Structure formats: C-alpha cells, structure tokens
Amino acid sequence: MVASFNLEVFDAKKIDKQVALLQDIYPDDTVFAVKKRIAKEKPSLSIERQALRLDPKGKALKDEQKLSDLGIAKNAQLYVRDLGPQISWKAVFLTEYAGPFFIYPLFYMRPSFIYGQEAGAKPISHAVTLACICWCAHYAKRLFETQFIHRFSNGTMPRFNLLKNCGYYWGFCAFVSYFINHPLYTAPYFGLLQIYIGLAGFIVAEFGNLSIHILLRNLRPEGTKERKIPKPDGNPLSCLFNLVSCPNYTYETLSWLFFSIMTQSVPALLFTIAGFVQMTIWAQNKHRAYKQEFKDYPKGRKAIVPFLI
Template sequence: MSAKNQGNTFRLEVLKARGNGVLTSIDNISPDTTIAELKKRVAQQKSQLYPDRQSYRAEPTGKSVKDTQKLSELNVDKTKKIYFKDLGPQIGWSTVFVAEYAGPLFMYLLFYIRPSFIYGSSAGSKPMHFAAHLGAACWTFHYAKRILETLFVHRFSHSTMPLFNLFKNCSYYWGFTALVSYFVNHPKYTPPSFGYAQIYLGLAIFILNEIGNLSIHLLLRDLRPAGTNQRRIPYPNKNPLTNLFHLVSCPNYTYEIGSWLGFSLMTQTLTALLFTFAGTVQMTIWATQKHRAYKKDFPDKYPKQRKAIIPFLI
C-alpha cells in the first residue's frame, strides 16, 4: 500500500453483475488493492467462490478486468462499487486437455487393434491396408504429442476453465475420433485413388506440419516465463519452421490445419476431411480473436503484414 493511500481506505460494495443484488461488502480496502487481492478477500467471506471462479468488471455490462489492475485504476475507489460474475465451477486447463486428448488416443486404437469389437468377429481376420496402418500411427503420434505438450510445454495464462468445457471439448474430440476411425479402419476401407504416391505425399505433409506445430509451441513457451501472464510479440527464432510468424499471428493453428489436410489426403476419407474442416473453422475463430488482441495490446509495434491464420488471406 502506498503512503498516500494508507489512510484512504473505504467500504467496497461487491454487486452481482446480473440481478443487481449485493454479494458482499469489503471494509477498509485500499485504492491500491489489486483485483487478485480482492478475489482473496471475497473468498475469505464466501469460501465457495474461490479466486478462479470470480470475475469482476467496473460496470454491470463491461468487460472483465485483469487481476493486476488496481481499484484506483478502474475508478472503483470513487464509485465504491464493483460488479461480480460467477464463472461457475472450474477445472484445471491441463486436466481438461489431457482428458480430451487421451480419449481420442485410446478410442482410435480400439477401432484399429480390435476391429472385431466394432465390425463383427470376421473383421479381425481381414488384412488392413497400409494407409490404415499409417493412419493409426499418425493419429497416435498426434495425440500423444498433444498430451506431452500439455504436461511439459504449454504455459497457460489462466490456471482453470469452466467445468462445462470438459464435457463440450471431450464430446467434440471423442465424437470425431469415433467417426474418423470407424471409416479408416473399416474392413471395406477403399485405399487412396493415386496409391502409394498419394499416401506418402499425405504422410510427408502431416509430418512436416507436426514438426512445425511443435516448433511454434516451443517458441511460445519461451516467450512466457513460468508462473507469469506476460505477453510479448512472437517473432521467428533460428528454427526455419518458425518463419511462418512473418505471415500469421497463430502459425501453430496453421500447421495444425496442415497436419489434418495431410492426414485426409493420406487416408482419403470424407470423415477425416470433415474433421479438418470443423477444426479449421474453430481455429480460425480463435486465431482471429488472438490476432485482434495482439493488435490491441501492441498497437504501434505489431507487424502490419501479418494475417491471423492463413497467409495473405485471413
């Protein structure tokens, strides 16, 4: 607490953003108090509202404010009111990601290793095409990589997300896994039209983009020191696969799309292409949001030639 504000404490009313009711009141709070400190004070009074579940805004319909902002910066020391939103039950990001990635990993292998469980007892004796074997290897590699990145590479700006996201994300990934693996591993699977040339081309595209995706994730990890929410403009490093940052804000998504295009070409299945399309739509939304955030946070410094996800287009 700064010296000038030591005797300038006040009583803060914490109001509900919806319903305009009073959640609680905090006595003897300083204008220098941060939102993170306010969350701890509220949690002391309302134990069920642990800090990760709380969100605050200066106006009932305003945007959520950052944990690092002080009450005085938000003019709350003048209005003596702040508006609370309950984010609902929370769950750790890493827990959600491991759950949503482990499901596809094991579910796909169930179709591949035990086809008799899915297609009938005779399916186990029928040979699989080489493309189906490669499909299983690529799918396993991708989701094993994602789990390892979640555990050892990614640094999350928030420690939790709403519990509902666990069910939503798992439904998406697990559902598409069943759809894709059902047709790739089917006894009546039709191999790619252009034979091994198409298979190996798709495999090469998949591998290149998987390496590119990992390269971007490692660069982004190094931009954010452990335990911080620091944001910096990402630029390419010595790895040539990171040069995509010259063209787009979210090259990790660009490479992700490339991986699934390669997989779709390699296996030549409509369901894999549908999965690629759905992922492209969602990642384009995320990339556009992140691109706008970068430009807002770094209005004069952010590279103007960058697009969000597709070079020169989006």
C-alpha cells in the same frame, strides 16, 4: 499514509443483492487481492469462480489491475459474476486428448462388436496402419505439450466445457477411425505415392506445430502473464510468423489436411474442415488482440492463412 476505504460488491445478475462489504481496501490493492477477500467472506465463491466488473454488463477485470488504475475511489462498488464450478485448463486438455489417443487403436484392432466376427481376418492396408500411428503420435504430442510445454494464461475454465470439448474430440475420433479402419476401406487412388506425400506433409506440419508451441512458451516467463510480439526464433519452421499471427493453427490444419490426403478419407477431411473453422475464429480473435495491444505489430500478417485470412 494512504487511507483505506470500504468496497461494496454486488451480484452482477442481481444488482441489488450485496455479495460482500469489504473493509480496509487500499487503492494499490489488485483485483486479485479483492477476489481473495471475497473468497474469504464467501467460501462458496472461490477465486476461480469470480469475474469482477466495474458495471454489471462490463468486461471482466484483469487480476493484475490495481484499483487506483481503475478509478475506484472511496465507498466504491464492484460487481461479481459467479462463473460456476471450474476445472483447470491442463486437466481439460489432458482429458480431451487422452480420449482420441486410446479410442482410435480400438477401431484399428477391429473388435467384433464394432465390425463383426470376421473383421479381424481381413487384411489391413498400409495406409490404415500409418494412419493409426500418425493419429496416436499426434495426440501423444498434444499430451506431452500440455504437461511439459504449454503455459496457460487462464488457470481454469467452466467445468461444463469439459463435456463439450470431450464430445468434440472423442466423437470425431470415433467417426474418423470407424471408416478408416473399416474392413471395406479402400486404399488411396494413387497408391504409395499419395500415402507417402501425405505422410511427409503430416510429419513436417507436426514438427512445425511443435516448434511454434516451444517458441510461444519461451515468450512467457514461468509464473507470469507477460505478452510479447511473437517472431521467428531461427528455426526455419517458425518463419511462418512472418505471414500469420497463429502459425500453430496453420500447421495444425496442414497436419490434418495431409492426414486426409494420406488416407483419402472424407470423414478425416470433414474433421479437418471443422477444426479449421474453429481455429480460424480463435486465430482472428488473437490477431485482433495482438493489433490492439501492440502498436508496432507487423501490418502484413494475417490471422491463419498467409495473404488471405
């Protein structure tokens, strides 16, 4: 019979402060099991708030790791960092995407308190109407994906990030929609040709983005954190996986690039650039993680832009 042992847990910020002394811990216990024990001892430190580490400045341990695999012996020590109040990723996504979905149409309707009393009498360009439809369709798709498609590897995130994320999406929405829906908006230089080229590209990119999200969902069985090398699944739009690790970000960038072409809007282009910069950072991180985790990961893939980045 495997003997149990005691496990001391200290504060990662104040290493001389003991948070809990856990008795009857076994080598086959997982990090998650230890978190549950800590939460029982310290109700204010819920499971979601905990980041367990082998040393105060080390990396957070994964929930599924066993203590025996971590080399933790009798009378060992762990360090816990309080991550602060948490909120579920799903709640964050639903909130940050709902804002643009409802905010943009307000500008399209040209309320007098934004554009003045006579704004509603001005004609609305065909490109402006299509832009409103495309914008709302994009965020309706995001809300649908969040509720029914995405499977989150992490259950929660710091509550403070909700303000930051909503500020980004809601703020850019107001910035972009204010100028596109302005009574003085000028239609694209090349007229309907430019509008419909932008619209067609936007639609294709949106379907491409959706197809990648469905593929990624199917890679991870429900209730697990299993990871596999993503590969095309027969859908022609998923073939971008042959070139980049994160084609969902590639398609997302293309969506807003074509939206910018359709509207000939500088604010929309700035939104596209800002999003591309952030998604490039995420894509490069994921690309490195894939290469470290899978020895047979395709060497020809880039992170987000084929052959370049």
